[in-house]
Amino acid sequence: MKLSKRLSGLSHLSSALVESSLPANISYFWNFGSILGICLVIQIASGVVLAMHYTPHVDLAFISVEHIMRDVNLGWLIRYSHANGASFFFMFVYVHIARGLYFGSYTKPRVFVWSIGVIIFLIMMGTAFLGYVLPWGQMSFWAATVITNMLSAIPWIGQDFVQFVWGGFSVDNATLNRFFSLHYLLPFLLAGLVIMHILALHKHGSNNPMGFESHMDKTRLHDLFTVKDIHGFILFFLLFSFFVFFYPNVMGHPDNYIPANPLVTPAHIVPEWYFLPFYAILRSIPSKLGGVIAMIGAILILLALPFLHTAWVRSATFRPIHKFLFWIFVGNFLILGYLGGAPMEAPYTIVGVYSTVFYFSYFLIINPLVGIFENVMILLFSFRKRIKC
Amino acid sequence: MSVRLGLLALSGPALYATVSSAKKMENSDALHAPHYPWHFNKPLGTFDHAALRRGFEVYKQVCASCHGLSRVAFRNLVGVTHTAAEAKMLAEEIEFQDGPDENGDMFMRPGKLSDYFPEPYANENAARAANNGAYPPDLSLMTKARHNGSDYLFALLMGYCEPPGGVEIRDGLHYNPYFPGGAIGMARQLFDDMIEYDDGTPATSSQMAKDVTEFLSWAAEPEMTERKLMGLRAMVLMTFAAAATWYIKRHRWTVIKNRKVVYNPMMKN
Numbered sequence: 157m158k159l160s161k162r163l164s165g166l167s168h169l170s171s172a173l174v175e176s177s178l179p180a181n182i183s184y185f186w187n188f189g190s191i192l193g194i195c196l197v198i199q200i201a202s203g204v205v206l207a208m209h210y211t212p213h214v215d216l217a218f219i220s221v222e223h224i225m226r227d228v229n230l231g232w233l234i235r236y237s238h239a240n241g242a243s244f245f246f247m248f249v250y251v252h253i254a255r256g257l258y259f260g261s262y263t264k265p266r267v268f269v270w271s272i273g274v275i276i277f278l279i280m281m282g283t284a285f286l287g288y289v290l291p292w293g294q295m296s297f298w299a300a301t302v303i304t305n306m307l308s309a310i311p312w313i314g315q316d317f318v319q320f321v322w323g324g325f326s327v328d329n330a331t332l333n334r335f336f337s338l339h340y341l342l343p344f345l346l347a348g349l350v351i352m353h354i355l356a357l358h359k360h361g362s363n364n365p366m367g368f369e370s371h372m373d374k375t376r377l378h379d380l381f382t383v384k385d386i387h388g389f390i391l392f393f394l395l396f397s398f399f400v401f402f403y404p405n406v407m408g409h410p411d412n413y414i415p416a417n418p419l420v421t422p423a424h425i426v427p428e429w430y431f432l433p434f435y436a437i438l439r440s441i442p443s444k445l446g447g448v449i450a451m452i453g454a455i456l457i458l459l460a461l462p463f464l465h466t467a468w469v470r471s472a473t474f475r476p477i478h479k480f481l482f483w484i485f486v487g488n489f490l491i492l493g494y495l496g497g498a499p500m501e502a503p504y505t506i507v508g509v510y511s512t513v514f515y516f517s518y519f520l521i522i523n524p525l526v527g528i529f530e531n532v533m534i535l536l537f538s539f540r541k542r543i544k545c
Numbered sequence: 546m547s548v549r550l551g552l553l554a555l556s557g558p559a560l561y562a563t564v565s566s567a568k569k570m571e572n573s574d575a576l577h578a579p580h581y582p583w584h585f586n587k588p589l590g591t592f593d594h595a596a597l598r599r600g601f602e603v604y605k606q607v608c609a610s611c612h613g614l615s616r617v618a619f620r621n622l623v624g625v626t627h628t629a630a631e632a633k634m635l636a637e638e639i640e641f642q643d644g645p646d647e648n649g650d651m652f653m654r655p656g657k658l659s660d661y662f663p664e665p666y667a668n669e670n671a672a673r674a675a676n677n678g679a680y681p682p683d684l685s686l687m688t689k690a691r692h693n694g695s696d697y698l699f700a701l702l703m704g705y706c707e708p709p710g711g712v713e714i715r716d717g718l719h720y721n722p723y724f725p726g727g728a729i730g731m732a733r734q735l736f737d738d739m740i741e742y743d744d745g746t747p748a749t750s751s752q753m754a755k756d757v758t759e760f761l762s763w764a765a766e767p768e769m770t771e772r773k774l775m776g777l778r779a780m781v782l783m784t785f786a787a788a789a790t791w792y793i794k795r796h797r798w799t800v801i802k803n804r805k806v807v808y809n810p811m812m813k814n
Contacts, residue, residue: 180801222616222686225768232768233775375801383797387790394783401776402588405689413690413765414682423725 169351172358177374178381179364185259186362187388188252194389195245196350200343202238203287210290212336214329217292218415236404237396242284243407244396246430249277253458258482260470261363267462269356274458276349279342281431281455286339288428292332293412298425300327300335306438309445326418367471424499432496433489437515439500440508450512457519464519466527468534477526485518576722578693578700585762586695589777591770592763598626599742600760603753606740608684611676611731613664616685617764620658625763632658639663677717679730688758688765695762697723702754705733 159166178186209228211220224231253273256262262270289300304321308314323330361370375381399406407429411422427435437454441447472479492511498504584590601622604614619636623629636656641663644651656663665681666672673680688694700723708720708727718728735750742748763769 219616226616226621232772236772373806380797380801383790383794387787387794390783390787390790394780394787397776397779397783401772401779404772410690410692410694413686 168355168358172354174378176358176361176377178362178377179370180373180375181366182362182364184384184388185251185255185365187385188248188255190385191388191392192245192248192252193350194392195241195248196343196347198237198241199245200347202234202241203340203343205234206238207340210336212290212333214292214332214416217290217332221291233400236400238287239408240396240399240404242287243428243430244392244399245280246284248392249280250430253277254486256363257461257485258472258479259363259365260367260465260467260472262458262462263465263470264462265360266357266363269353269360270462271459272349272353272356274455276346276353277458278455279346279349283339283342283346284428284430286335286342289332289335290339291412292416294414294416294420294422295409295412295425297327297416297418298422299427300331302425303427304331306444306448309448311445363470365471365473367469367473426497429493429497432494433492434496436492436496436508437512439496440505440512450516454515457516461519461523464524466524467530469530475526475530477530478523481518481522481526485515488514488518574727575725576700576704578696578723580693581696581699583695583759583762585759585769589773591773592625592759594625595744596756596759597763599744599746599753600756600758600763601626602740602742603735603757604684604760607734607753608757609662609665611665611672611681613666613683614662614685614764615664615683616661617767618659618661619656621767623658625767626760629658636660676730681731684761684764686765688762690765694765695758698761699754699758701729702735702757703751
């Protein structure tokens with residue numbers, strides 16, 4: 157008997173991966189999903205090898221990372237792949253999400269796919285943060301201190317909860333150990349969610365640049381999209397190799413090559429570049445609890461997006477106003493990223509407030525209103541046409 | 546499509562600006578080191594091994610009395626700055642504590658290739674006591690642990706000067722515009738002809754600063770040459786693979802790309 161018949165889940169997955177068909181008109185922007193799959197594979201594979209040589213102890217973690225870099229055969233390649241792999245994972249996930257925003261991939265019937273995606277993004281951020289702590293450099297330690305301290309903003313139980321997370325009264329060995337454990341656990345949760353993401357997508361098929369129902373013009377996944385995806389992988393590896401081999405530390409912070417020292421605070425504590433837009437939102441709200449809520453809300457608001465979508469038309473291809481505002485949103489997001497790394501002084505703080513307000517109003521006000529406006533325009537034009545006939 | 550591509554192209558520099566802005570904001574009170582044309586910082590640049598050997602000499606004779614190089618072992622020098630026999634002799638010059646022996650006592654023995662460079666002080670407190678309260682940092686990762694590390698290091702070593710008017714420097718500190726805060730515990734260390742190079746290169750202070758910067762860049766990234774060589778191979782391989790897969794993709798897709806979609810309305814009313 158065929159293996160796929162004995163394992164029904166396997167046949168679902170294989171049909172999603174091999175036998176399914178996809179809209180013929182999807183562009184290279186639809187390659188990012190499969191490339192993100194490759195990113196997850198790179199991270200898990202390199203991570204498992206790194207864990208064989210890493211020691212999660214405050215006195216040894218930094219030294220063990222240097223041991224990997226200097227003494228383990230090709231250890232530098234494995235570690236640089238893992239560190240840059242995280243950056244690339246985020247770079248590509250941002251494009252992947254932006255593609256969904258632009259072409260309305262979050263609308264019915266793909267709300268569930270989108271929702272799983274948002275959860276994946278959240279867990280990814282958690283995993284990346286936990287992993288950044290492990291080398292136990294200055295930025296690791298202080299980022300861990302700053303980020304875990306955000307939990308103390310929870311009313312009533314805040315301080316107790318932070319100490320529960322730390323396993324002590326400060327970020328210390330217990331914290332490092334549990335972060336290592338969770339950093340090893342979460343990627344497998346991610347892998348499970350990714351499989352769910354693919355299976356849920358398979359139910360209705362991919363969206364496409366035109367935004368029409370995906371059964372209108374379908375082509376087979378294998379071989380057409382297999383060769384296209386492989387071409388995407390190669391281009392990804394070309395870019396990835398450029399950073400891993402020639403500029404491996406460009407996306408990192410030099411302070412993380414200084415061993416963690418709880419007695420010396422770095423001049424500026426900045427998170428990894430991929431957290432900067434959300435860090436800017438956190439800092440734009442004057443109250444601690446408000447900032448934390450805004451930062452988490454900035455991600456969770458994506459879950460509400462399908463329900464805030466008022467336009468009858470799905471894709472930005474046929475929505476000129478939405479198209480324009482989408483790029484304004486992207487620009488605003490990059491500005492937030494810039495502000496996240498800027499010091500807390502004029503004019504950065506006030507720009508940060510405006511950018512944060514725009515970020516939320518884009519989802520809550522602008523997007524729904526533009527949709528309604530576009531619907532009215534469609535009605536008006538179709539009405540005029542009917543009169544002419 | 547072209548608008549989209551244009552904006553995508555714009556987002557690259559914007560992303561770079563985002564990343565680099567986070568870095569430029571650091572240590573805004575210190576003077577930025579100029580960009581020097583380090584050959585080893587170029588994408589395909591390698592280390593000059595004669596300079597590495599001179600740089601080791603500078604480290605050993607000038608820096609090592611206060612700064613450790615704890616991540617470098619004598620075996621790492623073999624084939625880089627010294628031959629195996631020379632590195633062995635260097636190691637044997639130093640006595641290391643080993644043990645316990647069969648009686649449970651610690652004993653001293655000459656160094657071996659597998660030994661790491663000795664620490665100049667027993668612990669941080671001893672280092673601070675000997676240096677007016679300042680703690681000379683370990684140099685193993687120095688060029689990676691500072692923004693534009695090699696530029697910074699060279700500029701710092703050569704940057705000692707009289708403090709400008711109005712700047713008070715406490716006793717025991719020294720003015721250096723490249724150091725965050727401007728006041729550094731370390732005095733100027735490099736002076737013309739203070740050491741003699743094996744290979745007869747004139748030991749000017751800038752020559753020594755350049756050589757020791759190169760040596761410490763190697764100490765921070767000993768894998769650099771291997772990495773870049775492998776990177777070159779990867780890039781060439783991937784470029785050919787990209788061309789091949791692009792051709793195959795186009796070939797397979799011709800059928801789809803050359804379709805003609807015709808709309809035939811059943812009836813006109």
